[in-house]
Amino acid sequence: MIDAERRLLANALLDFSNQRFILLSETCIPLFNFTTIYNYLINANQSFLSSFDDPRKIGRGRYNKRMGPTITLQDWRKGSQWFESNRELAIEIVSDKLYYHVFKNHCSPPCYMDEHYLPTLVNKVCPDLTTNRTVTWTDWSGGGSHPATFRKINITKAFLNRVRYESNCTCNGRNSSICFLFARKFHPSTLESLLKIAPKLFEFSG
Numbered sequence: 001m002i003d004a005e006r007r008l009l010a011n012a013l014l015d016f017s018n019q020r021f022i023l024l025s026e027t028c029i030p031l032f033n034f035t036t037i038y039n040y041l042i043n044a045n046q047s048f049l050s051s052f053d054d055p056r057k058i059g060r061g062r063y064n065k066r067m068g069p070t071i072t073l074q075d076w077r078k079g080s081q082w083f084e085s086n087r088e089l090a091i092e093i094v095s096d097k098l099y100y101h102v103f104k105n106h107c108s109p110p111c112y113m114d115e116h117y118l119p120t121l122v123n124k125v126c127p128d129l130t131t132n133r134t135v136t137w138t139d140w141s142g143g144g145s146h147p148a149t150f151r152k153i154n155i156t157k158a159f160l161n162r163v164r165y166e167s168n169c170t171c172n173g174r175n176s177s178i179c180f181l182f183a184r185k186f187h188p189s190t191l192e193s194l195l196k197i198a199p200k201l202f203e204f205s206g
Contacts, residue, residue, distance in 0.1 A: 001081070001114045002103075010094045013087065022084040027149070027185035028136060029194060031164045033202035037181045041135075045172050047089045049130040050079035051119035058145075062111040070102050071120060079119035082136040082184070089122070089129045096121055131171070137163050137180035149185045155193035160201060 005023060012018050020041045030037060053076070054060065063076045085093065103117045122130055139148040160183075169179035186194070198204075 002100075002117050005114075006094050006100075009085070009090045013090055013094065019087055020084065021086075021090050022135075022182075023082055024136065024182055025082065025184055027187075028082070028182045029184070029186050029190075030202075031137070031160065031181055031183055032178075033204060040171070040178070040181060041084060043172070044086075044131075046128075047083070047085045047130045048133060048135045049083040049085065049089070049118060049122055050134045051077045051122050051127070051130065051132055052079060054078045058110075062116065064106045064111060066106045067102050071099060071124070075120060075124055076116070077119035077123045078115055080134040080136065080138070081114040081118075082134055082138075082182075083118065084135055086129070089126060092126050092129070093118065093121065096125070099124060131169075133169060133179070135179070135181040137167075137183040138185070147185055149187055150190060151187045152189040152193050155190050155197065157197055157201060160197065 008023075009021055012021055022041070032040075059078045060073060060076060062078075063073050099121050100117070103113050103120075107113050107116065139150075142148050163180060163183050165177045167177060167179040169176055171178075
């Protein structure tokens with residue numbers, strides 16, 4: 001997956017009008033209209049890529065000592081694979097060879113590159129370029145290795161507004177209740193319900 005991400009970014013960087021890049025899955029939905037999302041991202045001073053030290057077996061426990069001394073346990077980070085990047089961070093990602101090859105050679109299950117490579121790279125090379133959070137909301141409250149999947153019965157305006165506004169974070173140094181622009185995982189059966197709610201939720205007619 002990391003190879004595909006790097007190719008996508010490299011290709012998108014060829015168009016100099018592209019200033020922000022976001023990776024989403026097929027189960028993601030937007031939480032706001034295009035204008036709101038565009039303005040939020042284009043005016044952000046940093047990228048949105050989570051990177052944190054997880055002391056558990058699914059965090060530090062995945063570190064391979066063969067990665068040292070280039071990558072030490074103290075460097076090791078975990079994060080969401082769904083990220084948003086500005087041009088500066090995207091260039092760092094596609095131009096990296098050193099850390100990419102270390103991961104390529106020594107990251108195999110239970111190590112997963114899509115959960116560790118970018119967070120560790122950012123921590124090593126450019127920690128100031130990211131807010132250290134993702135803009136894609138996911139429900140991990142059920143525990144386990146996979147997040148909750150939402151179905152048609154879950155889709156209400158109240159539920160979506162909780163996801164949209166009931167969080168606290170900072171953006172450009174200011175407190176904000178809008179922390180997530182997208183959400184996952186939504187089953188295909190939710191499409192009809194989402195389309196019915198969208199006009200009022202996104203404030204457009206249709």
